[in-house]
Amino acid sequence: MQSVDGDTAQVPPQMAEELGLPCITYVTDAEFKNNRFEFTRIISGGSQVVAARNPPAIITVAKYEYPLFATFAKTRWANETEVIRWASADIKATHIGVSGSKTSVIRVFPPGKSTRKCRQLSDVKSLAKALVESFKSGNGESGQGADDQRSRYVLPGRRASLLDRSFEGTKKEQEDYEFLADKLKELSITESSRINDAIKEKILTASRERFHKKALEDMINGFKLTEPTFKGEVWVVAEHSDGVVHPATFELVGKARNLADSLETKVGVCLAGYQVEPMTKELIAAGADNIYVIDDKLLDVFDPTAHRKAVADAIRTYWPQIVLYAATPQGRMLAPMVSYRVGCGLTADCTGLDIRDGSRTGLIGILLQTRPALGGNVMATIRTKNSKSQMATARPGVMKRIPPDPSRKGKVIKHKVELSEDDVSLEIIKTELGTGDVNFNAEVIVSGGKGMQSRDNYELLVDLLCAALSKKLDTRIERGASRAAVEQGFTERAHQVGQTGTSIGPKLYVALGISGAIQHMIGVANTETIIAINSDPNAPIFKQCDYYIVGTVEDTVPQLVEALEES
Numbered sequence: 065m066q067s068v069d070g071d072t073a074q075v076p077p078q079m080a081e082e083l084g085l086p087c088i089t090y091v092t093d094a095e096f097k098n099n100r101f102e103f104t105r106i107i108s109g110g111s112q113v114v115a116a117r118n119p120p121a122i123i124t125v126a127k128y129e130y131p132l133f134a135t136f137a138k139t140r141w142a143n144e145t146e147v148i149r150w151a152s153a154d155i156k157a158t159h160i161g162v163s164g165s166k167t168s169v170i171r172v173f174p175p176g177k178s179t180r181k182c183r184q185l186s187d188v189k190s191l192a193k194a195l196v197e198s199f200k201s202g203n204g205e206s207g208q209g210a211d212d213q214r215s216r217y218v219l220p221g222r223r224a225s226l227l228d229r230s231f232e233g234t235k236k237e238q239e240d241y242e243f244l245a246d247k248l249k250e251l252s253i254t255e256s257s258r259i260n261d262a263i264k265e266k267i268l269t270a271s272r273e274r275f276h277k278k279a280l281e282d283m284i285n286g287f288k289l290t291e292p293t294f295k296g297e298v299w300v301v302a303e304h305s306d307g308v309v310h311p312a313t314f315e316l317v318g319k320a321r322n323l324a325d326s327l328e329t330k331v332g333v334c335l336a337g338y339q340v341e342p343m344t345k346e347l348i349a350a351g352a353d354n355i356y357v358i359d360d361k362l363l364d365v366f367d368p369t370a371h372r373k374a375v376a377d378a379i380r381t382y383w384p385q386i387v388l389y390a391a392t393p394q395g396r397m398l399a400p401m402v403s404y405r406v407g408c409g410l411t412a413d414c415t416g417l418d419i420r421d422g423s424r425t426g427l428i429g430i431l432l433q434t435r436p437a438l439g440g441n442v443m444a445t446i447r448t449k450n451s452k453s454q455m456a457t458a459r460p461g462v463m464k465r466i467p468p469d470p471s472r473k474g475k476v477i478k479h480k481v482e483l484s485e486d487d488v489s490l491e492i493i494k495t496e497l498g499t500g501d502v503n504f505n506a507e508v509i510v511s512g513g514k515g516m517q518s519r520d521n522y523e524l525l526v527d528l529l530c531a532a533l534s535k536k537l538d539t540r541i542e543r544g545a546s547r548a549a550v551e552q553g554f555t556e557r558a559h560q561v562g563q564t565g566t567s568i569g570p571k572l573y574v575a576l577g578i579s580g581a582i583q584h585m586i587g588v589a590n591t592e593t594i595i596a597i598n599s600d601p602n603a604p605i606f607k608q609c610d611y612y613i614v615g616t617v618e619d620t621v622p623q624l625v626e627a628l629e630e631s
């Protein structure tokens with residue numbers, strides 16, 4: 065079963081990598097056909113039917129809707145059956161537990177409060193008013209969700225004073241350093257070489273057991289460190305299909321530019337595929353310095369093991385210090401396989417990436433990877449350990465793409481990897497991608513979910529509201545949908561909004577009969593005002609929107625249209 069969090073979602077692809085088996089993730093359907101299993105799985109912008117070339121394969125399931133009720137007889141049989149238990153020693157696991165992990169949690173903290181208003185309205189007249197006023201007062205700026213790229217890290221060697229360690233990783237470290245720096249300033253000491261035993265004693269006495277001798281030694285040694293712990297470029301592994309780069313890749317290139325500038329290094333993009341060179345220009349304009357092109361017919365469509373081999377080979381050759389992947393279905397499968405193959409830690413599903421020091425622990429310019437944990441109830445900041453490269457997947461729609469600059473210059477570096485048919489693990493039987501004339505740059509988007517109940521309802525109610533809003537607000541309105549609505553056949557896939565659909569950022573987003581699943585809400589995080597109509601008073605979307613009304617779409621939408629016409 066597909067896990068809900070990023071940590072455990074890494075496990076199946078890594079197990080597949082360890083066992084040398086094909087891996088098929090985000091499976092929504094399985095059918096036994098032509099003497100083999102064919103699996104339908106979620107991919108960016110659509111779905112795909114695949115079969116493993118050499119079964120068995122490791123499968124993760126995106127949803128399972130059949131009730132799993134055991135019969136009485138089967139329950140008795142299960143009770144009598146011996147359960148085989150394996151401990152880590154039985155499977156001869158060498159890297160296990162905290163010491164075996166290639167990442168460590170530095171900080172756990174509560175998630176920031178939603179900046180959405182979450183205001184319940186009791187009648188459609190108030191809702192109509194809220195719709196019109198939010199649209200008119202909108203300033204075109206994106207809502208919450210965007211990673212803040214303004215705070216730029218500066219390498220210690222570039223800081224005004226070597227004692228400036230205000231960038232320390234944890235709050236305690238930072239406070240300790242500030243205390244030490246203040247004491248040294250009071251004693252007019254600007255260089256660590258001038259700190260002798262007498263000075264150390266003075267500081268220890270003044271610290272009143274804030275830290276002990278060993279900690280002070282470590283911190284003083286930390287002052288001497290100026291060179292980054294990791295060396296190499298900041299890389300993005302590009303995702304693309306049919307010659308088009310995925311928007312999340314551009315967002316990551318923007319973030320990589322920010323990180324690389326802080327670390328005074330270059331941005332590299334690893335572009336594996338077939339006849340991919342035309343995409344290099346756009347990637348350079350988006351902020352990349354070097355594009356590592358791995359061009360092979362066997363990489364024409366995404367195959368997990370073939371692409372893993374190509375990307376892992378390039379990483380082992382050039383050893384970038386940071387590798388970023390989009391947390392799309394493809395990136396979430398590829399990243400764990402590559403990280404496992406090259407022996408590096410990986411943090412999945414990051415919503416924040418920053419460079420900081422941990423000079424007390426001898427670390428300069430390391431990547432702090434922040435992500436929601438425990439179902440989003442807490443945030444965790446994680447760092448990589450025992451690895452040559454720091455790896456992370458980042459949620460689409462969180463990092464910001466920088467405006468393209470076509471005058472930017474970059475280098476295309478061709479990297480050859482020996483691939484054969486044996487490296488391809490999946491047969492792709494059918495791919496369905498959204499197509500159609502959809503303009504998600506519209507200022508207002510009205511989306512329908514599974515709660516619309518039928519295609520007729522979707523067409524009638526969404527169109528009715530779009531027409532009324534278009535007249536009232538004098539702007540073009542686009543129709544959107546949740547993935548569930550698309551899968552129910554209410555509308556075409558091109559209208560799908562969300563993680564595997566399109567990420568949008570209109571002034572106004574109206575969600576009709578949509579529950580507010582994380583994969584949907586990721587795609588609307590940059591919206592200015594979100595308005596929801598849902599019959600369930602406990603619908604999760606109510607905690608992630610600005611205004612909402614509890615009611616069925618069948619009753620509420622026609623009344624809202626009337627209220628808009630009258631207002």
Ligand SMILES: Cc1cc2nc3c(=O)[nH]c(=O)nc-3n(C[C@H](O)[C@H](O)[C@H](O)COP(=O)(O)OP(=O)(O)OC[C@H]3O[C@@H](n4cnc5c(N)ncnc54)[C@H](O)[C@@H]3O)c2cc1C
Nearest residue numbers: 513514515546547548562563564565577579599600616617
């Ligand atoms: C890898 C992966 C990627 C995904 N990508 C996306 C994506 O890009 N976009 C996306 O949307 N989802 C995506 N999903 C699916 C996502 O997890 C949810 O399943 C989906 O968003 C649910 O759609 P929904 O809210 O329309 O349906 P449901 O969750 O079934 O919610 C329907 C809502 O309608 C309400 N309702 C029912 N009847 C009425 C009525 N008469 N009037 C008003 N309200 C009513 C219900 O109370 C409920 O809240 C993805 C999932 C995975 C695993």
